[in-house]
Amino acid sequence: MKNPSEYFESKSNLLNKQPKLASGSDSRFAKPNGIINSTSSLSAVDEEMLSVLQGLYVGVAPKERQYQVPLEEEEEDLLTSAYMPKEAVPNPWDLFENSQTTMSNTKTMQNGVARAEDETNLVSTQGFGCNSNTAPVTNQDFIPNVRANKTYPLRKKHIPQKKTEEQLFDDIEEGPNFEQICNAEIQIIGCGVNELIYPIESYEECGFPQVMLNNILAKKYRKPMPIQKAVLRLFMDKPNDIVAHAQTGSGKSAAYLLPLIHQIHKIKSQYREGINRDSPYALVLLPTKELAIQIYNDAVAFSMGKPIFF
Numbered sequence: 001m002k003n004p005s006e007y008f009e010s011k012s013n014l015l016n017k018q019p020k021l022a023s024g025s026d027s028r029f030a031k032p033n034g035i036i037n038s039t040s041s042l043s044a045v046d047e048e049m050l051s052v053l054q055g056l057y058v059g060v061a062p063k064e065r066q067y068q069v070p071l072e073e074e075e076e077d078l079l080t081s082a083y084m085p086k087e088a089v090p091n092p093w094d095l096f097e098n099s100q101t102t103m104s105n106t107k108t109m110q111n112g113v114a115r116a117e118d119e120t121n122l123v124s125t126q127g128f129g130c131n132s133n134t135a136p137v138t139n140q141d142f143i144p145n146v147r148a149n150k151t152y153p154l155r156k157k158h159i160p161q162k163k164t165e166e167q168l169f170d171d172i173e174e175g176p177n178f179e180q181i182c183n184a185e186i187q188i189i190g191c192g193v194n195e196l197i198y199p200i201e202s203y204e205e206c207g208f209p210q211v212m213l214n215n216i217l218a219k220k221y222r223k224p225m226p227i228q229k230a231v232l233r234l235f236m237d238k239p240n241d242i243v244a245h246a247q248t249g250s251g252k253s254a255a256y257l258l259p260l261i262h263q264i265h266k267i268k269s270q271y272r273e274g275i276n277r278d279s280p281y282a283l284v285l286l287p288t289k290e291l292a293i294q295i296y297n298d299a300v301a302f303s304m305g306k307p308i309f310f
C-alpha cells in the first residue's frame with residue numbers, strides 16, 4: 001500500500017493527464033473537469049490508487065460500479081430511514097449527468113446548478129430539490145457520499161431546535177447535594193503551579209462582562225462550584241491548557257463554557273465581525289448527541305445578549 005501522501009501529490013498530475021475525460025461528443029463524458037469517469041479510462045492508474053481516490057474525490061466511481069453493487073437490503077433500509085426519507089434519496093448518477101464544474105470560488109446557485117467551492121470540491125451538481133436560484137449552498141450539501149464502491153445518501157444534518165429565552169432559563173434548580181459538592185476539595189497540579197493558586201469565590205472576580213454575569217444569575221448560579229472555582233481562576237491570567245475532572249453533575253460545563261464565551265466575546269468586540277468568520281472559534285467534543293444539545297443550550301444561555309452566534 002502506498003503512502004496516502006503520494007496519492008495526494010499525484011492528484012494534480014493525474015487530473016492533468018485526463019483532459020479528454022471532460023470533453024467529447026458523448027454526453028456521458030461531459031462530466032466535470034477533473035472528475036474521473038470510468039475505470040477503463042484509467043489505464044495509467046492502478047486499482048489501488050483508484051480505491052484511495054474514490055475515498056477522496058466524489059464522482060470517481062464509475063456508473064457501473066456504483067449501481068451494480070447494490071446495498072444490502074437491510075443496510076439500505078437503515079441508511080435511508082435513519083438519515084433521509086427514501087423518496088428524498090436522489091440518484092447520484094442523475095446529478096452527475098447534469099453536472100458541471102467550475103474552479104471558481106462562487107458558492108451560489110446559478111440556473112439551478114450548485115457551483116463548486118474550491119479545488120477539493122470539484123463537483124457541481126444539479127438537483128436535490130433545489131429550485132432556488134439565489135440560495136447560497138455549499139457543495140458538500142449536494143455531493144453523494146461514495147465509499148467502498150457503494151453510494152450512500154448524505155447524512156441528514158442535525159440542527160438543534162432553538163429554545164426560547166424563557167425555556168433556556170426555565171426549570172433550573174440546584175441539586176440536593178449542591179452544598180456538599182460546593183465544599184469538595186480542589187486539587188490543582190502542574191504548569192509550574194507549586195504555589196497554591198487561590199480559587200475564585202465569585203463569578204464577579206473573573207472579569208466577565210455584565211451581560212454575561214446577568215446570564216449566570218438568570219441560570220440561578222449563585223456561586224461557582226469547585227471545578228469552576230479552579231478552572232475559571234486558571235483562565236483568568238492566560239488561556240492555559242487544562243485537564244480537569246470532577247464527578248458527573250459537578251458543574252464542569254460552565255467551567256469551560258464561561259471562559260470560552262468570554263474569549264470569543266473579547267475577540268468579537270475587538271474585531272467586530274470577528275477574525276475567522278467562516279470557522280468556529282471553539283470546538284466542544286462530547287460523547288452523545290443529547291449531551292451536545294444540553295451544552296449547546298447552556299452555551300446559548302450564557303452568551304445571551306452578546307455578539308456570539310451558535
Ligand SMILES: Nc1ncnc2c1ncn2[C@@H]1O[C@H](COP(=O)(O)OP(=O)(O)OP(=O)(O)O)[C@@H](O)[C@H]1O
Nearest residue numbers: 220221222223224225247248249250251252253254
Ligand atoms: N454554580 C452553579 N450553581 C448552581 N447550579 C449549577 C452551578 N453550576 C452548574 N450547575 C447546575 O448543575 C447541574 C450539573 O452541571 P453540569 O451539567 O455542568 O455538570 P457536569 O459536571 O458537566 O456534568 P456531566 O459530567 O454529566 O456532563 C446543571 O443543572 C447545572 O445547571
